[in-house]
Amino acid sequence: MIMDAFPSEPYSDLSDDEVFARIAAARAALGDDALVLGHHYQTEAVVRFADLKGDSYELSKKAAESHARLIVFCGVHFMAEAADILTRPEQTVVMPDLEAGCPMADMASRGELESAWVQLAELGNPDDLFLPVTYINSRAEVKAFCGLHGGLICTSANAGKALTWALQRRPKVFFLPDQHLGRNTALAQGIPPAEITLWDPVLPLGGNSLAVLRQARILLWKGHCHVHTRFSTAQVRQARQAHPEAKVVVHPECPQEVVAASDAAGSTGFIVRYVEAAPPGSTIVIGTEINLITRLARQYRDRTILPLVSSMCPNMYKNSPRDLLHVLENPGRVNVVRVADEIREPARLALQRMLDL
């Protein structure tokens, strides 16, 4: 992957109003040549300039459909990589801040995955037994591994479909990197807990016996999102005591017991639609990243929208309006995200399998 970064200090002496005015001017000058995508977890100061808002699934589809020469992805690094993989060679994907990564995506590397495949050969040919499914919140190299081994990508919006697709093709699924999304999805598909096991990449056989691995249908990589594992059943109980009329809705990156204690669970797109569909006067307590909840509370003032607890993604927060101005005033010249060709093609295959679901 080649990344070009230049410092954006020249903007530090501008007032916020000057920054906003220059972003608007730079955006207008680019016209249809640019598409600005904003993930739901971006701050309001950034996402207000997005042409399209959405979750990683919605935005990756929009990037694939777009003809704009410059895609500005206001999100974290794996999202910009996915956009680069799906777009055409004449299109350039940039991010406001290249340092906006995702710790969960960094919990699984291709080397660790290849080591797992070597160890799983004790059960037989892993490519006959296991289909790798990676959450889109993963490195491009991990997506490429999945593409090369018959697997696919999923998002929190289509993980159920992806699991069904995978189990129609091979007896077992190797799901990574988020154990919670994997567990919540598998349980929702009716897979018994005894057929689900955790794979810890630092332990031999992932910390399992061969007997456990033979019985398991779902192997879950030991990864998690620190933003969503902050939520607990005690918080759900407290919310219900304080607001007995409230519905509690959480993201499936939350631990299974939190999902079980809630009224509904789904992707950020699902949460947005849940709030939209709620009648005026209703109370909804949400367990996901705080920027989305704050925006929904502002947008739907006739409903009471509350966080289960305030949990912010510091990585999403790294993209500032000044960073956005930097990439818009230097179109295609700074903060470019390019995935190497040998990774791009197999990763695209895995992404395309997801888009075809």
Ligand code: SF4
């Ligand atoms: S919310 Fe969690 S999964 Fe999403 S970018 Fe932040 S750390 Fe990664």
